[in-house]
Amino acid sequence: MAQLTIKQSINKIYYQQPVVKEDILKFKTALSEFYHKILDKQIEGNQETHLRDFLKSTFYKDYEINKPEDNNIDWAIHLGNRESSNIGVIIEAKRTANQSEMISTIDLNRKALHELILYFLIERVEKKNDDIRNLIATNMWEFFIFDGQLFEQLFYKNKSFLKEFKKFRDGVKTDKSTSHFYNEIAYPYVATILEKIDYTHFNLDSFAKSFDDEKKLKEIIPLYKVFSNIHILKLPHTNDSNTLNKSFYTELLHIIGIEEVTVSSKRFIKRKRNNRYAASLLENVINKLKTDDSLSVYNEKELKAFGLDTEEQEFNVALQLCITWINRILFLKLLESQLINYNNGDKNYRFLTIDKITDFDELHRLFFQVLAVDYEKRTTDVNNDYPNVPYLNSSLFEISALEQKTIKISGLSQKEKLPILSNSILKKQEKYRNVSALSTIEYLFLFLDSYNFGSDKADEITEDNKTLISASVLGLIFEKINGHKDGAVFTPGYITMYMCQQSIRNSIVQKFNDMFEWNCSSIKDIYNKDLDIVKANEIIDSIKVCDPAVGSGHFLVSALNEIILIKFELGILVDANGKRIKKQDYTFTIENDELLVSDAENENLFEYHPKQVESQRIQETLFNEKKKIIENCLYGVDINPNSVNICRLRLWIELLKNSYYTASSDYKHLETLPNIDINIKCGNSLLMKHTLADNINQVLANTTLTVKKYKDDVKAYKATSDKANKKEIEHDIQIIKSQITSGLSRKSPVYKEWAKANLELLTLENDAFESTDTRFLSRVEAKRKNVKKLKEKVDDLKENPLFRDAFEWRYEFPEVLDATGRFEGFDCIIGNPPYGVSFKNDLRTKIVGLWGHLPDYEIYYYFIELARQILKPHGTLGYIVPNTWLFNMNASMFRNTVLNHWKIIEILDCSQFNIFESVTVRNTVFNMQLSDTGSDVIGFRNTSNADKFSELINEELEIIAKEKLLDLNQNWGLAFSRSKEIIELVHRISSNQLTVGEAFNLSQGYIPYRRSDLIKVYGTEKGNAIIENRLWHSNEKIDDSYIQEIYGRDITKFNFYASGNYVKYGKHVACYVDELFFSSERLLVREITNPQIIACIVNKKYINDPQLINIIYKEVKTLSLKVLWAILNSSLATFYHFNHSPKATKGAFPKILIADLKNFPLPEISEKAKTDLEKMVDEIAVEKEANNQKRVEELDEKIDNFVLKLYHITDNNEIEMIKSSIKI
Secondary structure (H helix, E strand, C coil), X not given: CCEECHHHHCCHHHHHCCEEHHHHHHHHHHHHHHHHHCCCCCCHHHHHHHHHHHHHHCCCCCCCEECCCCCCCCEEEECCCCCCCCEEEEEEXXXXXXXXCCCCCCCCCCHHHHHHHHHHHHHHHHCCCCCCCEEEEECCCEEEEEEHHHHHHHHHCCHHHHHHHHHHHCCCCCCCCHHHHHHHHHHHHHHHHHHHCCEEEEEXXXXXXXXXXXXXXXXXHHHHHHHCHHHHCCCCCCCCCCCCCHHHHHHHHHHHCEEEEEECCEEEEEECCCCCCCCCHHHHHHHHHHHHCHHHHCCHHHHCCCCXXXXXXXXXXXXXXXXXXXXXXXXXXXXXXXXXXXXCCCHHHCCCCCCCCCCHHHHHHHHHHHHCCCHHHCCHHHHHHCCCCCCCCCHXXXXXXXXXXXXXXXXXXXXXXXXXXXXXXXXXXXXXXXXXXXXXXXXXXXXXXXCECCCCCCCCEECCCCCECCHHHHXXXXXXXXXXXXXXXXXXXXXXXXXXXXXXXXXXXXXXXHHHCCCCCCHHHHHCCCCCHHHHHHHHHCCCEEECCCCCCHHHHHHHHHHHHHHHXXXXXXXXCCCECCCCCEEEEEECCEEEEEECCCCCECCCCCCCHHHHHHHHHHHHHHHHHHHHCEEEEECCHHHHHHHHHHHHHHHHCCCCECHHHCCCCECCCCCHHHHEEECECCCCCCCCCCCHHHHHCCCCCCHHHHHHHHHHHHHCCCHHHHHHHHHHHHHHHHHHXXXXXXXXXXXXXXXXHHHHHHHHHHHCCCCCCHHHHHHHHHHHHHHHHHHHHHHHHHHCHHHXXXXXXXXXXXXXXXXCCCXXXXXXXXXXXCCCCECCHHHHHHHHHHHCCCHHHEHHHHHHHHHHHHEEEEEEEEEEEEHHHHCCHHHHHHHHHHHHHEEEEEEEEECCCCCCCCXXXXXXXXXXXXXXXXXXXXXXXXXXXXXXXHHHCCCCEEEEEHHHHHHCCCCHHHHCCCCHHHHHHHHHHHCCCEEHHHHEEEEECCECCCHHHHHHHHCHHHHHHHHHHCCCEECCCCCCCEEEECCHHHECCCCECCCCCEEECCCCCCECCCCHHHHCCEEEEECECCCCCCEEEECCCCECCCCEEEEEECCCCCCCHHHHHHHHCCHHHHHHHHCCCCCCCCCCCCECCHHHHHCCEECCCCHHHHHHHHHHHHHHHHHHHCXXXXXXXXXXXXXXXXXXXXXXCCCHHHHHHHHCXXXX
16 A cells, blocks of 8 residues: 655656646635635535535536436546536545544545445446546545546456445345445455555645745645646646647648648648748748759759659758758757756846847857857857857757758748738737737747746746647657658657567566576566676667667657666666666656656656756766667667658757756856767668678678778767767768678679679670671670670669668668677667558569568568568567558468567557557557567457557456467457457367358359459450449349349348349459359358348349358258358357457458358258258248247247257357347
8 A cells, every 4th residue: 555645646747847826826715715614513515515616616617526316426527518428536525524434544444435436336337437537535634536547457357346346236235235335345355455555645734824825835736736637637738748739739830831631541741732921931941942943953863862743852852951940949949948947047048039049040050150069169259149058069950961952041031921820829929919920030939939848847836828848749749740651650658658668678688688598587587686787787788779660769769768767677777986876865767758757755856956966966877878878779760861850859859858067167068969860860671782691791801991990980970079070980981881882782693693694795705706606696695685684683783763762781780780790680679660551563572572472562561570680589579560460361371470480478459449549540569579489379468348558558468379369260359359268169169170161152242343354354445434334234124134233231131132233244244253153042141240140041043242242052062051041140150250250350340251151160960950950940931921020039049049059059158158249
């Protein structure tokens, strides 16, 4: 049992946010009024009313607060302003004098808690309300707050306790009074779990002296936060990295000149279609590019990298430049706030203002003559104008190659004014309400000044209501500005946190096991070992983590935080002198994707104060650890240059958070940032010219270059703060890479074959110089043609534009090469690879040549295969991908490959809920480890009761045997959402040997107008005309060749009627099906199986499309259609289908595939049983015809039970399980 203080219980990120003075004064007034109204002798009802009034007058005026009529809850706070909205908070209110029933810190196991448990379970079980956020017990002065998730785990998910509750509510118990539940059910159970019950406790008496003293306003901030709807209702807050600040985002897009559009459920960033203002950054750049013909410096092949036509090229170049400049400005805004905080709010440290930077020329000067220049090398004017701006040594403030070739920000036009957005944040200020337009740079700086970029003081009360924009919030904005390109989407922080926690920890445990031959399974196991601090740090510092589709770098930021947290947990986090950061002094946590450091009680967040010895020690340690991890451990690749720049920026921001003033500068200058850009590279992760097995040592053997020099140069590049030295090292690195590239190209099989053939040709041509032998000359000509073809292949490898973005995993990261240049690989691959992209044409040929044929040529499969190739043995993979690989029929071999090459530690099937707001695809998250033996068992968390990710990860980790998984028709998603009992029952049903496909012939209906088939037969023009005119269809039967169509909706279990048009049927249609399937006596089965399988015997001639599956007799009959009708319409068939078929869980339109029916298992049936069943089928048909519904229902139940016995299912629990599968 843990009693938490207010500060311990509140989200630290939210607690950091300052409070607006006007708001807290109103709160203080309402709180004081409530406190003074509560008198000991008041009746309970009056006190309860005062509580409701207090809540309504503060944070809950827009929420319904009532006493539900169908429950005895004292007060319920709903999640909306109507009674119909879910209850989010349950309050049990006792009179101040009612000490016997009220819980206390000494004794929780009292009636008030028992009542909360009862009301919670009534809501949760009987009303299916899974939205209860918190539960509160109070006597008006004391408050006890319990987290709803705690009640979910302790009470709802405890099967035996839940069973007792249900018996009580069903009236099974001899005593039906609530006292019985409190005393005989709740009390004894609570006694066994008291140590697990965490709660927040506070007493208003402790704050009473501050209620009427405005000078002590800060002292009631904890109460303001704990009573807030953000805390009590767990609402997203403005500093939440998962929550987009839409106002900030929308106005920033306006200033840039772009907009977000939705295409096929994906959101893209595009140039504005309307209102293209010349003063917006993007239009300004595009106009300048056109005026100066800036793109003429690129040849045609280089331009293709920016787009297929001039308009696309101009947009992409302009957007890349705009993102570069906005990145710099936002980074500087964070830096400015940091400097002000470090210097006790001194506004002299502001430098990003319209007073200082009046135009684009001055902004260019700030970038490249101030920030990019070391202190000693700055001019006198610069030092006078910007005395407090630090030198950061970041390539962010070096002129980029694109700026060098096209335009710099100083080249932008400064004449035009940009219209202010109608709902601009500036309109909140009186002086700008009637201003219609401003210069772009003034607009941008005033806009940014309207937000708070850096208040980290939890006890701050501000006069203005500036929204906080933190580095975490900017991460989401960066990603969205970059656009959902190539199937990439922003991964929420709670996902990256969890995935990095699982994958990074698994990788680190593996490294320790490999080093010491241990058999640890968790970080806790390692902690219990006798660790050498230096050696343990070396092991963790050697981990190599890569995101091959890095996007904004969100996963790498989460990995960075996780690695530092692990070091702290292991007790090996040390300062520069080797002194440990001890657990008894500090608490390290990760909340909202932020690494937070607080005091030992986990109440007060760490704040950096220069010159304070301990504060300086912690700040330097955090900076140096982050720097070391970013330089040595984190790597990323992305095809989008904007993503690469944003990722680098986010990592620099992480360092900026812990930047510190150096003692060597007498605490005047900040520590410089490392050159981390070399770890984040631009390229197509799935394309490479050279294999991972190519020998680099041979290539460098006869040169002065070595792998060691390559490694040393890269290390030196990261560390240098001298610009000239940096350029020199960069040049040396490029020489080594060029040597490797050309050397490996010459050693490729294609090059060797061409070189050999070319040498032979030269010899032949020399001999043929004076020859007249026609046969010999023909041989020479043949050799010449062969050499020409081989040369084309060599040139293709070298010049093919497809390889323009190729990323050479073989040597781009020397940190994953051993001393001889052999590719060792990464310890951990993690990320959210793109999806929804299918390779086509030449690109498909190249990709398949590298990685093999993978399902549907869908891109995310190839990223899984890439991970298998670039990981070390026993390396860890953590991906979030679409769920389609779990059940896609084309992915059957792929799933087998996964089982054979990976140890599957955990699969989270998120099919029941959306993770990404902007896309409809459902996802899976997995954590796997490369293994020579594959997976014998698979870890998963059952998703049947989880409606969101936070619930799923709290489910118990279960395992399923490989064989059982394969039994489920390889629809793995079913295995992860069904109970063991269901899986076992499905396994038994599957074990029947005979299948429908062995006993009968099956076919789906025809597809008359499949375009590809018709164009192939009739040509494009005629084929399209046939489709457009529906040539073979008619509203009436023209002649005997026209047959009426029957649809899925036209059949029931007992009857059928045809509602379709007539079709001229024959082999001229696109997808012809043998007419026997339409004219024979047959069983028609609906493809859509919502809510159950429907099969009908039809003996008239109709045509049908694939909405129906046709089943007819084989030449030798083994079973009658009547028997099959009885089986397929049974509850057993529907149960089996919904717990076995790949498409059975497909949302609102589950399907049964023809493959499912062919493989449907049939029991061994005696001749007598066949006859008995056929008689029952005949009888039910007669009774149905006579409209004797009662008898029909009796026979239906009798047939259903008969089918169950055929499959040897007699256990009552199993029968109930099966019959409940039919939902109507």
